[in-house]
Amino acid sequence: MKQLVITLIGTDRPGLVETLSDTVFQHHGSWQASSLSKLAGKFAGIIQVDIKDDDATSLSLALNKIPELDVLIADAPHLPEPDSTTHSLTVTGNDRSGIIQEVTREIAKFGININNLETHAQSAANSGGVIFTADFDLDIANTTSLDDLGEALEGLSDDLIVEFDANDI
Template sequence: MKHLVITVIGKDRPGLVETLSETVYQNHGNWLASSLSKLAGQFAGIVQVEVATQYVSLLSRALADIADLQIHIVEDDSKAIPITTLHHLTVTGNDRLGIVKEVTGKLKELGININKLKTDTQSAPNWGYPIFIADFQLELPAELQLDIVQDELEKLADDLNIDIDDN
């Protein structure tokens, strides 16, 4: 069996996820995991699919034939999934340029791998300016303590609220 990681982007319209899932199913693929979103009128996502080796090219061609979607497929060649401890990090603060850059730069400096990242801005009606929220799922090196991560991230800016905990 092969694991494929499929990225998808195209103009959003009703039925895209159904079209993707039907194509995977009709071409002997098993939909394992996904993250799909509508961003600025575009449908964007990433899907992990398991498929027997003999059907990889059939599935790849069928996905490429879906109208108005850009598809990129990569075969996952990792042999085993390492066991890691995951942690959840939430960063909240007044929206401004550079928050993602600052936080991800510090995480890289600490040797932390980002498994997932979801960001959003929300209006703060009582304050009159937007609030930025970032939710991370992190893999920390075994020797790195959570309190060190918390301290280092809090040094980035006074206006950021940093909340990190075990997942």
């Protein structure tokens, strides 16, 4: 059994995810995890699939035949569980260029792995400005202090609000 990570981008259309799931199923793959989005009118996704070695090539060929879809498939080794805990982090502030660069640089200084990042910007009803929000899922070593990380992130800018999931504290 092997594990594949499949990255997809293409023209968004109704039924595309069903086509993908059916293709994985028809080639005896097991859909394990995914993150699928519509961004700027395009479908973008990443899927983790477990599949027998003998079926991987036929799945690859079938996925690459789906019209208007670019596919990249990578083997992913099964890795041991790290000595870390996953924590949720939300960073909110007035929108400006460089927020993600600054925050991810600080996260990297702590040797933290980013499992997931979702961002969005929206109009602030009262101020007329734009508020930027970044939601992270982070693998943080059990020896790393959340307080130290929070202080470092809050020190980046006076207007950044840094919140860890209440269940993480």
